[in-house]
Amino acid sequence: MNGYTNQQKEKMEEEALRKAVDELDRASLPTANIMVAGITGTGKSTLLNAVFSSDLAATGTGRPVTDQIAEYDSPNIPIHIWDTVGLELDSEKTKESIKAIRDTIANKSASDDRFDRIHAIWYCINSGSNRYQGAELDFIKNLHSIGVPFIIVLTQCIGDDDEINAFEAKIKSINASMGMEDIEIVQVLATDKKTKKYTIEAFGLNELVDTTLKKMPDFIKGGFIAAQKVSKAQKRVQCEKIIYSYVQAAKEGFWDKVPLINIISANKRILNMFKKIGDMYNAQVTMAGIERIAKESRIDFDNTFNGLINPFYKSYHQKILSLLNVKRDEGFEVKLNDLNKRDRVALLIAFYGYTFITAIEELWERFTEVQLKDMDTVCTNLIGIINRILKEKRK
Numbered sequence: 001m002n003g004y005t006n007q008q009k010e011k012m013e014e015e016a017l018r019k020a021v022d023e024l025d026r027a028s029l030p031t032a033n034i035m036v037a038g039i040t041g042t043g044k045s046t047l048l049n050a051v052f053s054s055d056l057a058a059t060g061t062g063r064p065v066t067d068q069i070a071e072y073d074s075p076n077i078p079i080h081i082w083d084t085v086g087l088e089l090d091s092e093k094t095k096e097s098i099k100a101i102r103d104t105i106a107n108k109s110a111s112d113d114r115f116d117r118i119h120a121i122w123y124c125i126n127s128g129s130n131r132y133q134g135a136e137l138d139f140i141k142n143l144h145s146i147g148v149p150f151i152i153v154l155t156q157c158i159g160d161d162d163e164i165n166a167f168e169a170k171i172k173s174i175n176a177s178m179g180m181e182d183i184e185i186v187q188v189l190a191t192d193k194k195t196k197k198y199t200i201e202a203f204g205l206n207e208l209v210d211t212t213l214k215k216m217p218d219f220i221k222g223g224f225i226a227a228q229k230v231s232k233a234q235k236r237v238q239c240e241k242i243i244y245s246y247v248q249a250a251k252e253g254f255w256d257k258v259p260l261i262n263i264i265s266a267n268k269r270i271l272n273m274f275k276k277i278g279d280m281y282n283a284q285v286t287m288a289g290i291e292r293i294a295k296e297s298r299i300d301f302d303n304t305f306n307g308l309i310n311p312f313y314k315s316y317h318q319k320i321l322s323l324l325n326v327k328r329d330e331g332f333e334v335k336l337n338d339l340n341k342r343d344r345v346a347l348l349i350a351f352y353g354y355t356f357i358t359a360i361e362e363l364w365e366r367f368t369e370v371q372l373k374d375m376d377t378v379c380t381n382l383i384g385i386i387n388r389i390l391k392e393k394r395k
């Protein structure tokens with residue numbers, strides 16, 4: 001930056017930092033595109049209802065692109081589903097269907113806009129079918145060649161373990177012989193299976209979510225994690241990432257460098273961070289709701305901020321540090337003494353970020369999907385939980 005005065009340089013730096021944090025605030029969740037394919041009755045709809053919000057498949061706006069594909073989405077959930085319709089694989093008609101499906105997905109996946117592509121394919125095969133050949137195998141080969149992350153879901157796993165494992169091994173070896181060793185296979189029972197004598201509990205959904213995330217491109221993961229309702233662990237990991245991006249911005253000195261931007265602006269950023277965390281748990285809470293929570297709860301940014309340097313609050317301080325200690329290995333260093341303004345803002349953000357995650361996790365576990373869609377219920381209960389957590393921390 002030659003030819004600029006120091007003052008100009010500083011101003012430009014400020015501008016760049018301000019942009020970066022604004023970007024952080026604005027970034028909304030990307031919508032993940034998932035294709036679910038497989039022959040009729042394998043359990044695609046059952047699987048979708050178990051992984052995503054239950055109203056998605058039932059009330060989603062199904063806009064068939066072709067007669068062979070149904071689309072589902074929802075205004076509240078950052079996911080878009082492509083589901084094959086009535087695939088039989090034996091008939092002549094199916095050959096045309098397969099071509100149409102393949103072309104649709106391939107066209108999307110050639111899109112310049114990476115957000116518009118299909119980000120993962122779940123191909124469902126009934127675990128009891130013991131069939132991996134002929135037209136279906138051709139179809140899989142065809143879909144796989146598009147180059148989208150591909151997972152075979154062995155559905156309705158209620159049969160003999162050894163038989164299912166043998167079937168999986170057979171699929172693996174056939175895939176390997178055809179250059180498709182990158183295909184992951186996950187065994188799933190999407191909903192409990194009740195028989196007269198006993199119930200087999202659902203399993204495998206967590207593994208399906210984890211495997212999908214392992215293969216899915218990074219830029220889309222946030223949307224998928226928010227949309228799925230299976231893995232709380234993945235939601236927490238994602239929320240910690242959100243907190244650390246705000247903490248990082250604070251540590252880089254955003255609040256130091258921008259004149260007149262003080263603790264009040266930091267507070268607003270923290271509210272934005274809460275909103276992002278809320279979105280990750282699919283709790284319908286607007287910015288107005290977040291503001292209500294901040295106002296009506298014991299959340300007190302200014303006092304906490306001042307408490308971070310006041311020796312009187314040493315024990316409080318200690319609690320915040322122990323909260324953050326877990327993260328020290330990942331490079332988040334906090335010095336007890338000599339806390340400058342940046343570090344204090346960083347601590348403030350982390351402290352309330354963790355408080356909010358803990359509160360919303362509790363809400364998410366206790367409440368039904370329907371309850372989580374009611375903003376008043378969400379806000380009122382979050383206020384209660386946050387107050388309890390803050391009271392416990394202050395003891």
Ligand SMILES: Nc1nc2c(ncn2[C@@H]2O[C@H](COP(=O)(O)OP(=O)(O)OP(=O)(O)O)[C@@H](O)[C@H]2O)c(=O)[nH]1
Nearest residue numbers: 039040041042043044045046086189190191192193
């Ligand atoms: N208990 C239990 N039943 C399942 C599961 N998956 C599928 N089923 C049963 O299999 C039937 C068919 O499942 P669907 O989810 O409708 O299958 P689909 O692949 O969507 O079928 P099409 O829409 O016709 O292509 C359901 O009525 C369920 O009874 C499962 O994970 N657990």
Ligand SMILES: [Mg+2]
Nearest residue numbers: 043044045046
């Ligand atoms: Mg279906």
